[in-house]
Amino acid sequence: MGPATAMNLGRLLTQTARRVPDAVALVWGEQRWSFAELDARVDCLCAALRARGIGKGDRILTHSRNGNAMFEMMWAAFKIGAVWVPTNFRLTPAEVGYLAETSRARALLRDRGFSAHADAIRAAGHCELVLAIGDAQGEDLDYESALAAATPPPPDHEADVEYGDPVWFFYTSGTTGRPKAAVLTHGQMAFVVTNHLADLFPGVTERDASLVLAPLSHGAGIHQLGQVARGARTVLLPTERFDVEEAWRLVEEHGVTNMFTVPTILTALVEHDAVDRYDHSSLKHVIYAGAPMYRADQKRALQKLGPCLVQYFGLGEVTGNITVLRPDQHSTEDDESFPLGSCGSARTGMDIAILGESGARLAPGQTGEICVRGPAVFAGYFENPEANEKAFRGSWFHTGDLGHLDARGFLTITGRASDMYISGGSNVYPREVEEAILTHPAVLECAVVGLPHPRWGESGVAAVVARPGHQVTEGAVLAHLNERLSRYKQPLRVVVWDALPKSGYGKIPKRLVQDRLREEGIGF
Template structure:
């Protein structure tokens, strides 16, 4: 298995059909198939060597889709940087991965000096549509000036990409994903989520994220059409669906809610959409009911997964969203195991628990990551006896459906984005007035969960909630920053001196059937 097989098949079977649509620009699979080997040759011509890490910091575009395959074609390891992270977070990723090259678009070209401060890197490529800034190589020039090279793609368990996620230690972790991880995940998308060569898919999730990259590879393998939005925006989504007759979308529940409540919702024809895959957090019943009523042509499929499992692991088909033979309870499930994936609920020692008993979700299969980049101890803690321990608390019913009830790991999901409490706590603690801090997730009707920082100030020090929030914005991504700050005289501690977050969380989640939202 190798990632470029997806592209070569699309070129072979769909050469005259539309491959990408972006900002008024359209390319066929034949054109993409001609450009990718030239881009790969151009990247290698800059001096990049097989196995070296190549970072990209850019919004979604047709060029980004090409890069996913050109990096593999040149046998480079792709490192997508998070477009929502603050500069210091992406600087850490660049240095941790030892990146030898970087591509940026118009939105991030101005960040290059800060990203590369103290980092010896000569190979920076501008992949935007504006004029190329001085000192950067031009993306289109690399393609135009380079003869196509032979496919030198790695295969099987060779490393394809390093995808950075938040970390419980306060530093991002680089998830190492192989060619097999992506191809198996792609086949699962086709089998489970109904991708085909007739699929016109709208990319609204960032391509730096597995919710963006995984369907991008799968759709290419299927030979469908990529409609690229730079990033999620309700009006852009409405216009793209109506104009290009998009028939497949992926949204987190927060996005669905934004669409339904947008003042221009009724102005657009959204009836071309057949499937909507949603995930990253549970869909509130009220939002799902409104979506089913207002979007009658859409079939909703829930997906559950994580970066460490190359995205899709569990899915809930459309028919289980309704009362029927199995009753209404299935709608509350995350779903059941995807094809070729083993899923079980285990106790802290890894022993499988009886059906109906709450434990931790563990996953095994060809989609499980190679490990964390340069973090063997974290890898060993996550993958035990071949099973990836997800950190999500859940139970399984007699039919194999999984119901998530809590999180074992200290993580918050807000607007579909994973936020590790430790990262936020590190930022809050860096404020000179803060003595102690605990960060928890609390229910929020718009975002699912909101970040709450509970702070104890140093004796004699003063700070406002807004001052602490503003301070955090200089260190971490905006979506990670606390939305609220509460001040306390002291935090509850265990006998061993550990902050009791369960005690802090309890009042906010009281009366709910699950401690996640």
């Protein structure tokens, strides 16, 4: 497809700033920026990047907590035709170094306190340009100084792009191993934004406000694109800590109409007594995704918040665009006319199939792999033909999740083909954790599984076996992981066994590990 088939995604901000220049675009603590102000700052950032040789196709790594600079860098990357590469800010320097290596990033925006991350990336020969927010050191460029010194570009300066040009590397491990860069494109993301506006939060205008409760690096960042497209204000929590009281205060102050959450966040919001002390009647669309929600928690949320819950199922690779369960499809009653236990039906313009091992479609009610196709599916994993071949078998994208459709087309997820579990809304891939544990000199073998956790949804338990002649303890394993893995990836419990349960083929089925843990009464 040629250039005339795609708009530069950054034009969403340009257009809104012209249409409603004085509307509030972004709120962070005491600070406010109108759309005209935000757009002007983004344009100056574009000029600062271009002046230092960063342009179309270059990858810009962003390691930052939520804040105006992170939001601005996203839009600037889009406008200059570069590729935004956001990280989870909790990652270690080594983990971020791996993302820099695999994306071959040329520039880095880093938040204060993350100079060690910049050092690790520079040492590996990447990101010659480092923009630092607030604590620039050595060769770092101070973020605000760079903007202040820039000459604003002329109007309509955005790079020309084609439909398939990359706009965002959305890092995901898919089903196994270390993170892979899912390539999101300008054309695909224009569809995703349009679909979000149609299916998740219809009717949003500049009179609406959206509260951000999760990192902008992932689903929350995707959610905000639709808000900017329609001129709604984006409200950030003032600190990185998730403060429920402050969240409800902001809902009342700004008349918040929509927010993106994961089930653990939504449950925390509903169970806190602040929910009864602030006016949240403005809420129209409280979206939850990323993990199944327990029915009891769902009912409690409906009782407290009213008919505003929206569930969706989606992966980074399909950028949140697989199913939707609308507010009117939720109920506190266990009425069979409602699709109870379902994560919804296919999003507008998307197709879902349950495929068996032969690749043929299965009948309603039969369980198989959830596969999807349509304009929201990503362009593939960056420089990873092996993963692409596996993911795109038979003209479908294979999610790695298992489930079934009913006769009406409502999807129910029954399990994961992979062993991934979701802790506090973040995907944890046991293989990565197991590989880190196995670097301990006293560990012979190990298996990591997710078990239900009352606060985090699921948390990890590691079962380890010591090498002959060695001893290993829970404390030793956890200490060993401290420098190797982000906190959310570390198991909360470690048990030491004489041997791991094995199948007749010598494999270690995770189901058998979970069964034994339950038999021994190990859990949370």
